[in-house]
Amino acid sequence: MRLLVKNVILGKKKVDILIEEKKILKIGKNLNLRVNEKIDAKGEKAVIPGLINCHTHSAMILFRGLAEDLPLKDWLEKEIWPREAKLTEDDVYWGTKLAILEMIKSGTTTFNEMYWFEEAQIEAVKEMGIRAVIGLVMLDFLPMGSRKKVEELTKRLMTKRLMTIQFSIAPHATYTVSKENLIWAKNFAKRHRLLIHMHLSETEKEVKDCLKKYKMRPVEFLEKIGFLDKNCIFAHCVWLSEKEIEILEKRGCSLVYNPTSNMKLASGVFPWKRIKERKINICLGTDGPASNNSLSLFSEMKIGALLQKIENKDPTAISAQKSFQMATKNGAKALRINTGEIKVGKLADLVLIDLNKIEMFPNYDLISNLVYSDAKNCVSDVICNGKILMRDGKIEKENEIIKKAKAKFLK
């Protein structure tokens, strides 16, 4: 299977990109080869790496707009949790599928997921062709969050051939998973070479509770039990002490910045300024679409940059380039996938940007336009793992999926 992307703008040059199977085989001028499929960008589209969403709960799209502008406790306890308790596997299948539709349309080719009914998510991911890391969720107070679930699921999944999918162990947080279960999770992840995906210090209360329970802050506690290494991806990381930042750097953990959700729930501001000079890998995530309420990383790149500028009273606090890097290269590093850049040998996760859209005018700086100009609708074509998922704004079965979802959920 060979796919040729003709006349596409890469940096300042017009090139052709040859994709064989799932990888970029060649980048050059006037490649005229026999291929199975062609996209001709006619010099009017730019190519960027597919965006990588490093923390989301995608099926929560079913709860988008359900209960807004509430205190976190009320939102969770009165609105979200009672509804989550009634979710079926089929609901999650549809929710994930819809979320993936929104992700593809906004140029996301990989997402790092944490939600229930993991096998339903896997079905949705396979059908839609996107790349994902599916978290096998652990939570002490629910049977579906038990060690047993994780063990059984892992056994079943190991036998499957899942092209674009890998797994993580996803203990929800230090306040919902016991010390014993965290240690078990760590050992299990090590044994199976899995990533760990976890919430960390999203709210101040969480840190205070940890101090009460363990006489240590969350990162200190995790360090003490030998939890931390380069396979850990921590979402939020709002309330970190200097000592905790040092520990996270030493252990090579990846942190996920979730600006919109942190603002919407008023959780706090990610300490970018205190982290940026360190050797810490910072990625970007939308969090779930019930607390964002979008899955677009375009919006996240912009809001993430704006928040750090105002928080630090410094318009130079973060650049468009840095914001873009979080959503591409850094995400790929965190998730251990060979993508996030457009180079020969990398996985072919590519997004084409229509330069004729008004948001791309003028064209002083593509990255600045992508980050700041509200450019989601400039995404025209999406390729993931060498396969075309969206062509000229169109996704196969898009209308059918929305129609079915409306019939199922909007009664």
Added chain:
Amino acid sequence: MRLLVKNVILGKKKVDILIEEKKILKIGKNLNLRVNEKIDAKGEKAVIPGLINCHTHSAMILFRGLAEDLPLKDWLEKEIWPREAKLTEDDVYWGTKLAILEMIKSGTTTFNEMYWFEEAQIEAVKEMGIRAVIGLVMLDFLPMGSRKKVEELTKRLMTKRLMTIQFSIAPHATYTVSKENLIWAKNFAKRHRLLIHMHLSETEKEVKDCLKKYKMRPVEFLEKIGFLDKNCIFAHCVWLSEKEIEILEKRGCSLVYNPTSNMKLASGVFPWKRIKERKINICLGTDGPASNNSLSLFSEMKIGALLQKIENKDPTAISAQKSFQMATKNGAKALRINTGEIKVGKLADLVLIDLNKIEMFPNYDLISNLVYSDAKNCVSDVICNGKILMRDGKIEKENEIIKKAKAKFLK
């Protein structure tokens, strides 16, 4: 001229809306009338009032992405001002036209403008059919910002028949326009019954300089010279004391919240919490597209709400409904136009929202989806002053405008 919008969702109901000339004549069920034009929403589109951008410098779209992530002083002095000095009337004509294209596509039907070459802007507005308040700019150190310019321009414009256009007097700010010229501007505005559109207390430095120069804060100074009344629209208003807020309330001035620009330039945070309980009309603006870098009020509604939530450490600080109201009803009030709501007798400035787009799923709350779901691309049809400006996502001559602009500016 009669236009009928059939089967459109208004609130929770499906209705027909009859527009005669520029106004809404009738809203009802199954209106079957002889009309000149019809849009059938088939029950799959919602209708909202056209959005109102209460502060922008639209032709600055020409500088979008030119020089990012710089300190304000360098950005202005090294990048923007030298280029502005070379702008021609034709440049501004094209810049305004492009900006209007972006506004229409993102559901904006009215904008409150402040920029040079006002007659070029008027040409662009007329051709594109949008509604605008064009500011006649005053700035002491440039001939094009003189009293003479304003007088001559007013004389010329008074004789023209300008359907969707009104004017304001736009003294740039208290630090760029002398006391004498401000008093002159006020009297001139009164005599001609014009609005006043001005920057106010955007940066802390501006307030400090005013204290030095006049021994008063900017609002106190403006109060002292009799400048303040309900015809004043002030952009930014970040650095306000309690006393200043009281004065602005007493005088009935409208304030424009410009969250993205304030964040991007790290100017400060609009004191929403201290103002919201008062009888002050708060509107929304994007500021110029060089410091945003978008003209979409969808993005502005979201970022504006998020900023107040995080700033006040309170997820209930502002609701989606309030944010939407700033961009519609409040804007109409500030600009003295009979729109911002969908009612019989109001001007027909309407926007249709495609409910089949993924951002509108599910449909718990339309306003929440509009504000938080990154919904710009759900705008399908735009009607302004009873005329269709965009139909099913298409604007007449859109491609031609972009093509010509690219040929002119992107060499």
